[in-house]
Amino acid sequence: MLPLSLLNAAQNKPMLVELKNGETFNGHLVNCDNFMNITLREVYQTNPEGDRFWKLKECYIRGSTIKYLRVPDTLLDAVKEEQNKAREAGRSARGSHVSGSGGRGRPAVQRGRGAIRGGPGRGGRGRGRGA
């Protein structure tokens, strides 16, 4: 799923935002938009050196100032789960009208969490396009 969709799915979750200047903001995501502008609540702000702290009830961060966001690791799994549920729900709603073998109902190939590609690529190197 797209990075910004992951961000949208992270609403109400805790996260760490590091800005380009090195400041960090720890808080819960309230909302975000396509520019990566975000609003956080219950925020702990830290300066780049890591020796000064502020507590903010809410803050708004302009997307263009963000370096990266760290989100809970469980988020990716949670989002995939929700997507699957939504897909199943949509399918069963449509399935009742469509007759037939239901071939289209075959679920898409699931990539298990932690699955890393590299086998075919590794084996094929030197034997693929080169020859």
Added chain:
Amino acid sequence: MDSLIPFTTSGSLVDCVDRKMMVVLRDGRKLIGVLRSYDQFANLVLEDTVERIYHADVFAERWQGLYLIRGENVVLLGEIDLDQEDDVPLRQVEWNTLEPYHKEDIAAKKHREEYKANVLYEQRGFCKEGGEGDGY
């Protein structure tokens, strides 16, 4: 035939998805993780990410988790060859042991770059980058 490869498909990161990648950020950080997704800005989602620091012939790692990296901060992505990744001639140590040396390296580099920028400015009329300078 090989020379036509760059023109046969549009440049994209699709071949890098679900692979272990090293990402270098503009602030000099090196993050290693599994690339899970990207978009038109090359914003990245990196799973099971580890931050790695190097000094002399030694390195250290710190687990960081799930990252959403804003594309403009990325210098480069490199695929990690799972077969060869343990063959490096470097020893691994504890993060807390290596961190002070790493910080020293960064400070020294920053000092050198500032001095260089100053000389270029004074003697050759180059512009100073100010706070925009990159750390890599």
